[in-house]
Amino acid sequence: MNPVPLKESRALRWMVAILGLVLVLSLTQELARPETTDLISAGTAASTLRRAVPILLAGLGGIWAERAGVVNIGLEGMMILGTWFGAWGALEFGPWWGIAIGIAGGAAGGLLHAVATVGFGVDHIISGVAINILAPGITRFLSREIFAKQSGGGITQSPRVESVGHFDVPFVSGGEIFGWATPDIFGWIDDRGWFVVSDLFAVASGITSNVSWATLLAIALVPGTVYVLWRTPFGLRVRSCGEHPVAADSLGVNVYRMKYAAVVISGGMAGFGGAFIAIEQTGIYREAQTQGRGFIGLATVIFGNWQPLGAFLGSILFGFADALQLRDRTAVHALLLLTGVAVGLIALRSLKRSQPVGAGVLLLISALMLWWYLVTDSVMSELPPVTPHIATLIVLVFATSRLRMPAADGMRYRKGQE
Amino acid sequence: MPPATAVELTGITKRFPGVIANDDVHIRVAEGEIHAVVGENGAGKSTLMKILYGMLVPDEGQMTVGGEVVSFSSPGEAIDRGIGMVHQHFMLADNLTVMENVILGAEPLRRGAIDLDAARASLEKLGASYGLDIHPDDMVETLEVGERQRVEIIKVLYRGARILILDEPTAVLVPQEVEELFRNLRELKAQGHTIIFIDHKLTEVLAIADTITVLRAGRTVTTVDAGDVTAQELAELMIGGDLPSPSTTTHQIDDHVTLSLAGVTVTGDDQREALSDVDLAIHRGEILGVAGVEGNGQGELIEAILGLRQLAGGSLTFNGEDISEWPVRRRRESGIGYVPEDRHRRGLLLDAPLWENAMLGHQTVEPFAKGSLIDRAGARNATEAIVSRFDIRTPGIDTTARSLSGGNQQKLVIGREIAANPLLLIAAHPTRGIDVGAQAAVWEELRRVRTKGLSVLLISADLHELIGLADRLVVMLGGKVVAELDPADTTPRLLGSHMTGADVENGEPAQ
Numbered sequence: 001m002n003p004v005p006l007k008e009s010r011a012l013r014w015m016v017a018i019l020g021l022v023l024v025l026s027l028t029q030e031l032a033r034p035e036t037t038d039l040i041s042a043g044t045a046a047s048t049l050r051r052a053v054p055i056l057l058a059g060l061g062g063i064w065a066e067r068a069g070v071v072n073i074g075l076e077g078m079m080i081l082g083t084w085f086g087a088w089g090a091l092e093f094g095p096w097w098g099i100a101i102g103i104a105g106g107a108a109g110g111l112l113h114a115v116a117t118v119g120f121g122v123d124h125i126i127s128g129v130a131i132n133i134l135a136p137g138i139t140r141f142l143s144r145e146i147f148a149k150q151s152g153g154g155i156t157q158s159p160r161v162e163s164v165g166h167f168d169v170p171f172v173s174g175g176e177i178f179g180w181a182t183p184d185i186f187g188w189i190d191d192r193g194w195f196v197v198s199d200l201f202a203v204a205s206g207i208t209s210n211v212s213w214a215t216l217l218a219i220a221l222v223p224g225t226v227y228v229l230w231r232t233p234f235g236l237r238v239r240s241c242g243e244h245p246v247a248a249d250s251l252g253v254n255v256y257r258m259k260y261a262a263v264v265i266s267g268g269m270a271g272f273g274g275a276f277i278a279i280e281q282t283g284i285y286r287e288a289q290t291q292g293r294g295f296i297g298l299a300t301v302i303f304g305n306w307q308p309l310g311a312f313l314g315s316i317l318f319g320f321a322d323a324l325q326l327r328d329r330t331a332v333h334a335l336l337l338l339t340g341v342a343v344g345l346i347a348l349r350s351l352k353r354s355q356p357v358g359a360g361v362l363l364l365i366s367a368l369m370l371w372w373y374l375v376t377d378s379v380m381s382e383l384p385p386v387t388p389h390i391a392t393l394i395v396l397v398f399a400t401s402r403l404r405m406p407a408a409d410g411m412r413y414r415k416g417q418e
Numbered sequence: 419m420p421p422a423t424a425v426e427l428t429g430i431t432k433r434f435p436g437v438i439a440n441d442d443v444h445i446r447v448a449e450g451e452i453h454a455v456v457g458e459n460g461a462g463k464s465t466l467m468k469i470l471y472g473m474l475v476p477d478e479g480q481m482t483v484g485g486e487v488v489s490f491s492s493p494g495e496a497i498d499r500g501i502g503m504v505h506q507h508f509m510l511a512d513n514l515t516v517m518e519n520v521i522l523g524a525e526p527l528r529r530g531a532i533d534l535d536a537a538r539a540s541l542e543k544l545g546a547s548y549g550l551d552i553h554p555d556d557m558v559e560t561l562e563v564g565e566r567q568r569v570e571i572i573k574v575l576y577r578g579a580r581i582l583i584l585d586e587p588t589a590v591l592v593p594q595e596v597e598e599l600f601r602n603l604r605e606l607k608a609q610g611h612t613i614i615f616i617d618h619k620l621t622e623v624l625a626i627a628d629t630i631t632v633l634r635a636g637r638t639v640t641t642v643d644a645g646d647v648t649a650q651e652l653a654e655l656m657i658g659g660d661l662p663s664p665s666t667t668t669h670q671i672d673d674h675v676t677l678s679l680a681g682v683t684v685t686g687d688d689q690r691e692a693l694s695d696v697d698l699a700i701h702r703g704e705i706l707g708v709a710g711v712e713g714n715g716q717g718e719l720i721e722a723i724l725g726l727r728q729l730a731g732g733s734l735t736f737n738g739e740d741i742s743e744w745p746v747r748r749r750r751e752s753g754i755g756y757v758p759e760d761r762h763r764r765g766l767l768l769d770a771p772l773w774e775n776a777m778l779g780h781q782t783v784e785p786f787a788k789g790s791l792i793d794r795a796g797a798r799n800a801t802e803a804i805v806s807r808f809d810i811r812t813p814g815i816d817t818t819a820r821s822l823s824g825g826n827q828q829k830l831v832i833g834r835e836i837a838a839n840p841l842l843l844i845a846a847h848p849t850r851g852i853d854v855g856a857q858a859a860v861w862e863e864l865r866r867v868r869t870k871g872l873s874v875l876l877i878s879a880d881l882h883e884l885i886g887l888a889d890r891l892v893v894m895l896g897g898k899v900v901a902e903l904d905p906a907d908t909t910p911r912l913l914g915s916h917m918t919g920a921d922v923e924n925g926e927p928a929q
Contacts, residue, residue: 231532233525236514240522243511250473250509251523251573252494407513 019200026199028341032334038327039334040199042190044320045206047327050281052319053218054079054290057273058297059304059311060225061266065110066306067229068262069242070117071410073128076294077135078109078267082274084139087285088146090161090278098161099214099275106271107264109135114263118256121412132294140287147285158285161278169208184209212280218272225308238262242406245413255413270294292389299392305403321391325384332384333373339394340369423485424449424581424612425470425501430479432465439465440476441636447581447629452603452613454623454644457633457656458855463616464506466633467583470614471503472496483581502574506585508566512559517541519558520573544575549605564595571602581612588622592711593881593914600626618656620649632656672702676842676873677723681732684718692718693897695732700842705864705874707888707905709881711917715897716877717759720844723875724756725749737841750779755840757832759847759877761824765831768820772812773801775819775830780838800837808833809859825856832860836867843867846877861887881910895919 025040038044058075065072072078085105090098109131116127140155147153152160168175174184186205190198229235240248241258249255273293278285296318297311304310324331347362383390425447432440440462447453457463468474470481472490481488483499490496493503510519517537526533526540541554550568558566567587574582584603588596603613603626617623623630624644632639632655639655678699686692693715700706710716721727723734725746733742741749750756756779758764766775777786777797785796801815808829812822819827828848835843845864849857864887868874878884884891885905893901893916901916 227531231534232530233527233532236518236522236525236532240511240514240518243513244509247509247511247519248522250493250503250505252492252497253523404513407511 022200022203023196024341024345025338026196028334028338029199030195032337036328036331036334038324038331039338040202042187042202042206042209044323044327045203046209047206047323048316048319049207049215050212050319051322051326052315053215054273054277054281054293055297055300055318056312056315057218057221057269057276058294059300059315060221060308061106061110061269061273062298062301063225063229063304063306063308063311064238064262064269065113065266066301066409067242067406068238068259069245069406069408069411069413070114070259070263070266071124071128072110072113072263072266072270073125073295073298074109074113074131074135075128075266075270075297076290076292077128077131077133078106078113078270079274079277079290079294079297080135080139080288081105081109082271082276083278083285083289084142084158084274085271086275087158087161087278088142089275091150091159095162095164095279098279099164099217099272102275102278103268103271106274107268109271110264110267111260113267114260118259118263118413121414123412124410136288143285143287156287158278160284163280163283164212164214166210166212168210173205173208214276214280218276219312221269222308222312229308234258234261239406241413242408245408249415255415259413270297273297296388296392299396302396302403302405306405318388318391321388325387329381329384330378332387333376333379335387336369336373336379340366340373343369421448421450423447423482424451425614426482427466427470428480428482430466430469430476430481432462432469432474432476438636440469443479443633443636443638445631445638445641447612447614449612450607450610451628452607452615452626454615454617454627454630455633456616456618456620456623456630456652458618461633461656462636463633464585467503467585467614467616470496471501471583497577497579500578500580501583502577502579502581503583504567504570504574504585504587506587506589508570510558510566510569512557514558515554516552516556516558516561516569517554519569520554520576524577540576541572544572548575548602548609550602563590564598567591567595567599568602571606575606580610581614582606583614583616585616586618587615588617588619592917593911594918596622620652620656623652624649672704672871674702675699675735676702676704676737677875678735679723679732680735682719682722682729682734683731684715684722684727685730686718691730691897693722696897696899698892698899700873700875702873703868703871704890705868705876705888707884707891708875708877708894709884709891709913709917710894712879714894714917716846716894718897719894720756720846720875720877723749723844724754747782751783753839753841755835755838755843757828757835757843757845757848759850761827761831766819766827769818771816771818772805772810772822772830773798773815776801776804776815776834778834780834783838804830804833804837807837808863825852825859828852829856829859832863836863836872840872842873842875844875844877847879848876849878849880849883881913885910885913893917 022040029037029039032039058079061075061078062072082102082105086098086102089101113127113131116122117124143158144155147158148155150159170177170182172186174187175182186201186208189201190205192198229239237248237253238258238261240253241255245255274290277289282289297315300311300314300318303314304312324335343362344366347359347366350359350362423446427443427445430440430443431438443462443466445455455463455466465474469476472493472495475491483501488499520541521532521537526536528536538554541552544550545552550572552565552568552572558569561569571582587599591599607613615627627644629641630644630647630652631641632652634656679696682693682696683691684693696719708716708719718727722729725744729742733740735741736749736752736754762768767778780786781792785793785800787793788796798815804810805812805815810822810826810829810833812826819830822830832848848864849860864874876884876888885908888905891903891905891908891913892899893903893913895917900919903913
């Protein structure tokens, strides 16, 4: 097998997929006009990216733990620790220190999980749930002791914190180089209003303008995780602990140490996600501001088949649903149209793979969605805020085939067992 | 001058709570020889090898490697001394590539990352120099058993092992793969490696070993040269008495057909046909042996007969009635008994007491039930009867199934099924992983019930067992019955070549 053509064809497939997606979004946008203009725009793209980052970080955290064979349902709790410690660090020492201290807070939660599951052999789910219950208690206590005594703070929130700063990418989005403002090429094409092309550049413009440095760091963690897990001895050893710890042990790998390290890294990632929410997204610590993103992150692990890139795509999807409901509630109504079209396309694929029953069910769902879209002008007000969670459910239903979880995921390991 | 000593174990003793696994064991292995360690299950072979490989620490005794006294507290230390182990249950991660499995724990580095090119090159070099055919980038889950074993051997060679321990390496192989393995071992020996080979198949041991050490009940019985001993003598040394064998006595088979399959087709878990158009008939009082490499439809055959798997085509007739649409319970109650291949997963509730285990599958009928309720007293009496009739060694019927030895667990499962007086008994690998004594008891019982008119469908990987017990043999390959043989003029070799689909035109496989 020659690896070069494979890579080329993969790159080609990606480009086709992205173009197809933009095309579908553009078409749906045209159909839904003038009800909403937010299905595909620079603003939605930027917001999607911002909303996706914490989910992505939780997802990467989930991958680190599960690749080492530890189910980390405590990601949510570790994220909550990240929000509090992130805000506190940012207030005391500045935003970058806030990120670092948020990571440390999450890593401490990870260490607790590792001590329980790896050290004492506690069931992974029980330990994770305990951490999810413990974390809000700890942060409430700390808030009462610290934030409540500061001006602008209280027992449920901190004073406002500063963000780490943003940048525009030079030449494509008008970023500055040594004080010289480069042209904003993407923005210019976006403004031309060319069908599909402008939409494509609107998305590009959205994700290259006013980008947080922390977002850049988070996205760099995707290839970073791939590199460490698949190209370094440490990563291979971590993965071997998730697949066959007895074999790893028989080759002199210290299984406990690998698992500890992976779960602490996992917690650190979730903590970064929490700190990102507090410092970058909202600029304030508020109780319960993670809103279950740790769990959605866990869903992206499964959606992404325990691969970092897959989790990244999953987080973009959930980020999109989240961004849409935040920016423009009427856009959620247009989402019905989009879902109808998407399910219809999946139905056609099933039909092509000669799965008539599945295709029939999907076509029916698609028709129902379109009918719902046509006979209504808006959706009930309860629906928009839970759109990301509904998207999670729908996607997991369709993504569960062909998934391959680490073979020893969630199992207790004792040295010397067979 | 005699060859130098590679490994010497002196006075090794290892105790576990309640058992002495090794009791004052002495073994001397010369450099460059193939040294076999034989003994029954539970004779202490595996414990001894785990001590040598650093997985267990002996309570007493001394080990020398290359003349130096050593004591290992982890496999890593044994590896450093040039000792490698090929485990009986392969230590391979399915979802990693061959290369990742081999280099794990000893990865070649370039600038902090794994040097994949160097790793691939060294694997290919090792493979070429020992005649071991492997592909570094394949996922392990796609490999056949023989290939996995080669990966295991490469794994220890990659770590620079000069002394290789192989724990029952032939247990999972068909005869042709065994020959391939033996070729590889001879090649390793020719290049100066020392091989310690654990087995209990004596013909194989005699074919490959230079020296043989016999263990019995945790003690060394003797060490002999392979040239000076016969299989019969070895067996008697191993069990300390006469050898039981699965030899059949001739007897008359009825014309009455107990179970017949007509054109049975079944879809497997991967949506492909696992059984295609299978025709089979089992007569009253007949043991029908099914041979085949694992995964060629035997599992699906059992599930189809029991009703655990829907038929995609064809029909099942049991005792004159079409049972194709019957649910499992009705089939079981009408007289189909089942001894599953994995007694832990399908045969027993390990943490339940024996008397509860004894009613599994029969919990709706007397003596285990009265109306719709469990008859506790009846169940306990019936269990006592099974325990005494099948000689199950247990302190009582309230102990858990887990605390019985493998052989006694198996006797419980077989006893439970036979005590229910079935018309047909499906026995999947009934003697797998149990010792020679229990094996003889199981064979005796199957032969006894057969003469009383019970039909037995015997699925086994032990070809001697199949040839010795069965009245008629069929071979399955790729979900089809590819051959029907008379055990009276069948050899394991011939059976093996049918199982792998090798050329059998002249009644002998192609070389």
